[in-house]
Amino acid sequence: MMKKWFVTMMVCVLLVFSLAACAGKAEPKQSDAGDTKKAPAAKEEKVTLKLLQFKIEITDKVKAMAADYMVENPHVILDAQVSSDYDTLLKTRFASGDAPDIFFTKAFSEITDWSDKLADLSNEPWMSKVSPSALQGMTVEGKQLGFPVAFEGYGFIYNKDLFAKAAIDNVPTTLSELKEVNEKLKAAGISSYSEGYKEWWVLGQHLYNLPFAYEKDPAATADKINKGEAKVQDVVNMDGFFDVLDMTLDYGKGVESIGVSYDNQVSDFSTGKTAMMQQGVWTIDSIMKINKDINMGMFAIPLTENSEDTRLPVGVPAYYVLNKDSKNLEEAKKFLNWLHENGQKYLVDSFMLIPAFSDLETTPELGPLATDLNAYVAKDQTIPWAHSFWPTGANREFAKQLQAYVGKQMTKEEVLTEVQKLWSERVSK
């Protein structure tokens, strides 16, 4: 009996130690940061700025930027961390009292959720240079809270060589032109799409954003749905959205699209297996890595028969925001100021982002997708990322319903009813 008890106890101890070992991995970093903060303080006044952000594809470049900043400002230690599981990490860091001084938030709903922890940046010198379309997403109760990192946009990215092979001269600007393009590609034996509908954001966020973004006043529509004065079914271009969705299935992988991941989608397009994909400027690196000679462009996805309606969704993927309870708030503000002054060097040339400041320039080095995006911005043919007005996290739930539509488990009407129900539930919470 005693022996059994002892074994049980040993197992518990081992279990606890293995758990402690897991937790231990994260801890040294924190204590490191703490030590560096204390130790140099004895010599001179050193401040540590903790920066946390997503966009892991530019991790090295962010660290290089931080290193440059520390060389120019020897009294600052800029501890830059880039994480892919960002939302979880950020909340954990706040909960454990190790909140970063500078971090990323997304536009609209998310920045509103965080707003009572954020410093007001309205009077910062760079604020007047922010492009107007980047302002709305970070304004909460009249205060500007964010530093826009970039503009991003998405549409149908297309392979110009394959389009030429199918004798397509112009990019489509209406629904029927899009259909025609697809027919021509089919006649030429080229598959149009291999859409990554396994990813909730490809389907439930980017594509489903379109009907909401094409509303005359997307914010007002979302507000009406929030208040129960309008329904999802009332969104004018919902039919157009389903027409486009159907096309991506009929001229693509059909039901099996829900098993296609983002990687599959990008690799099929890059290797010339498909002529189009619904994606954005962020895919440029991945495409170039697979096929650097690809001849491509991007066009806005039409939902109507009127070509003047057709616009490209452009948004700010992330804003740098400052923790208002940070001890080093002034230093953090100085950093943002510096980042704006050196924006061309870091944001554009190094991070390869399309700048959301009027005094920074988009360069040809950013590639063909950025050039096409810029053309839409210059002509003011843009629509917002209206999915930011949806209740937080609703995008994933909407995606499931749309996946069920793709998998022929639900009809269009059922999807809309379900989406409306999910939306009302979230609002009435």
Add this chain to the structure above:
Amino acid sequence: MMTVKTRRLLTYGIFVAPALIFFTIVIFIPFLRAILFSFQDWNGISSDIGWAGTSNYTKLLNDKGFIKSFDFTVKFVITTTILLNVVALALALILNLALKTRNILRTAFFLPYVIGGVIIGFIWQFIIGGLFPEIGAATGWAIFQKSWLSYPEYSFWALVIVTVWHSAGYFMIIYLAALQGVPKDMLEAAEIDGAGRIQRFWHVTLPLIRPAMTINLFLAISNGFKGFDLNFALTKGGPFGTTESLALHIYLEAFTKNLFTYASAKAVIFFLILAAITLVQVAVMKRREVEM
């Protein structure tokens, strides 16, 4: 002068203290905090936390998403528990024979268990997405021509297969250890008494390895219920949320929808269900174990 009794108590305390302290800090306090959260109203971000009473629990009763993922999880647990134990026992029986290659085989079967779940998920994503269609094209078998991760049924079986492949080796080791503890003289005695292979297995070996079965069933059930990484990496809960395990569901609820306290309520209910099931299982199995 310390009495023997106090000295014993002290030794006892010193040995138990580290475990107890870790257990309290890492498991017990967060656990209590989660119970407290489940009666509160908080989005995981804002500075003020309100009270919600029992509203999180009442809302839970009508939560279709929760019930759906519970349903999936139960099916998953039943299937994997049966398959894991059958496969692992079969492997253990084979590798308990005097095979020349048995040490290599034991290592080979155990190896997948050493790889982390998320990595396994990614590897199998390539196998299922890339290799299966190739097999399908080469052999013409319809089952491999479909994109497995696009259909709910196939996704479910993809998860089951990968789970069994992943963990069977570990369960096999436990069974092997038990099989080697079965005394040879008993088996010989049974043989002399005229018992055949199957009878010997059924009436001698099986009762003697019951303790291993208790452990393996317990592990299979609780691991199955807590499954997260494979669902996260292989199917992402899809297609359309049909393979969303309870743990994944709760995680998504808390960290993507910012329904932190509601997710805590779900976690508490999840804990109660899991605790009830495993306690009953262990109690029932214990009673059937044979003392030597």
